[in-house]
Amino acid sequence: xxxxxxxxxxxxxxxxxxxxxxxxxxxxxxxxxxxxxxxxxxxxxxxxxxxxxxxxxxxxxxxxxxxxxxxxxxxxxxxxxxxxxxxxxxxxxxxxxxxxxxxxxxxxxxxxxxxxxxxxxxxxxxxxxxxxxxxxxxxxxxxxxxxxxxxxxxxxxxxxxxxxxxxxxxxxxxxxxxxxxxxxxxxxxxxxxxxxxxxxxxxxxxxxxxxxxxxxxxxxxxxxxxxxxxxxxxxxxxxxxxxxxxxxxxxxxxxxxxxxxxxxxxxxxxxxxxxxxxxxxxxxxxxxxxxxxxxxxxxxxxxxxxxxxxxxxxxxxxxxxxxxxxxxxxxxxxxxxxxxxxxxxxxxxxxx
Numbered sequence: 001x002x003x004x005x006x007x008x009x010x011x012x013x014x015x016x017x018x019x020x021x022x023x024x025x026x027x028x029x030x031x032x033x034x035x036x037x038x039x040x041x042x043x044x045x046x047x048x049x050x051x052x053x054x055x056x057x058x059x060x061x062x063x064x065x066x067x068x069x070x071x072x073x074x075x076x077x078x079x080x081x082x083x084x085x086x087x088x089x090x091x092x093x094x095x096x097x098x099x100x101x102x103x104x105x106x107x108x109x110x111x112x113x114x115x116x117x118x119x120x121x122x123x124x125x126x127x128x129x130x131x132x133x134x135x136x137x138x139x140x141x142x143x144x145x146x147x148x149x150x151x152x153x154x155x156x157x158x159x160x161x162x163x164x165x166x167x168x169x170x171x172x173x174x175x176x177x178x179x180x181x182x183x184x185x186x187x188x189x190x191x192x193x194x195x196x197x198x199x200x201x202x203x204x205x206x207x208x209x210x211x212x213x214x215x216x217x218x219x220x221x222x223x224x225x226x227x228x229x230x231x232x233x234x235x236x237x238x239x240x241x242x243x244x245x246x247x248x249x250x251x252x253x254x255x256x257x258x259x260x261x262x263x264x265x266x267x268x269x270x271x272x273x274x275x276x277x278x279x280x281x282x283x284x285x286x287x288x289x290x291x292x293x294x295x296x297x298x299x300x301x302x303x304x305x306x307x308x309x310x311x312x313x314x315x316x317x318x319x320x321x322x323x324x325x326x327x328x329x330x331x332x333x334x335x336x337x338x339x340x341x342x343x344x345x346x347x348x349x350x351x352x
Contacts, residue, residue, distance in 0.1 A: 019296045025307065026293060030311045034306060034312055037312070041278050041282050042279065044275075045274075045279050048275045075273075076202070076268070077203040079201045079204065081203070082147065083096070084147060088346075088349055092144060092147050093148055098261065099140040100144075106253070106254070106257065107138075124300045125300070128284065129254070136210070139210050211267055212276050215277060218277070218326065222255070224251065227321075229251065263336065269333040271330060285304070288304060303315075
């Protein structure tokens with residue numbers, strides 16, 4: 001197991017500089033400024049989530065062709081988008097197989113890491129994000145299993161939930177639809193004829209939870225991996241820190257699996273849900289503050305230490321760094337949409 005644990009110098013922990021559970025540590029200008037950054041992040045994130053999620057729910061409920069619904073159409077999630085690949089011709093079982101393999105591999109690595117290093121690993125943002133990705137693939141596997149079952153019933157012509165095959169396929173007479181039926185709703189499905197449109201069912205609670213976890217992981221994975229490889233690794237290499245098998249995998253394979261799933265899935269990627277990613281990060285910081293206010297403990301990341309006069313700058317920099325991390329992933333999604341819609345216009349199953 002030595003290749004997992006590495007050498008003694010690989011078990012690095014920050015050095016304690018000052019007691020964290022004292023009054024003087026918390027009642028000062030540095031903590032006040034950092035608290036302002038956290039509060040601003042929470043307020044802005046909560047505002048955008050409330051504003052656009054409320055619009056989205058009203059749009060789905062009213063089904064009107066208003067400007068509001070046009071703005072939120074790209075954020076609307078349909079039930080089959082949680083398990084359907086982005087290209088026609090790719091069977092949902094392929095996405096299911098990928099998610100099951102990813103879930104098993106990530107779960108095994110997380111279990112080994114917890115066994116070798118101990119429960120302290122969950123004190124780190126990296127391992128919490130890794131756990132979140134594992135949950136994502138576990139939930140995704142369940143949704144894909146359900147989707148494969150629906151797909152099988154639909155292609156075999158049987159009834160699903162007492163709904164006839166034609167209805168299960170979503171085929172309706174366009175003249176029988178309400179006049180308020182949203183045009184953008186029809187445009188989201190390609191290949192519909194003049195007299196027929198494919199009507200999808202809106203995703204339920206678990207579908208939206210799945211998508212939100214996906215978008216949280218998109219930003220958090222890039223944040224952890226970029227900070228580790230471009231900030232920590234150069235610093236630790238100078239100090240003779242030896243990277244072991246687990247450390248390398250914890251900061252690489254998560255991104256590999258997430259990018260692979262992104263390439264295959266049909267999930268939308270609305271920008272306003274960056275708010276959930278910001279809340280995920282601020283929740284972690286607040287948790288660390290509460291723990292260190294109660295217990296004199298080392299900080300898992302040096303830039304979280306509030307004793308440094310540069311702490312407000314570090315907190316502000318990390319808060320800003322979330323924007324390019326999320327933005328890079330968003331650009332990758334847009335590139336995917338562009339390439340697939342151009343190269344496979346008749347097979348691409350997502351319209352933004």
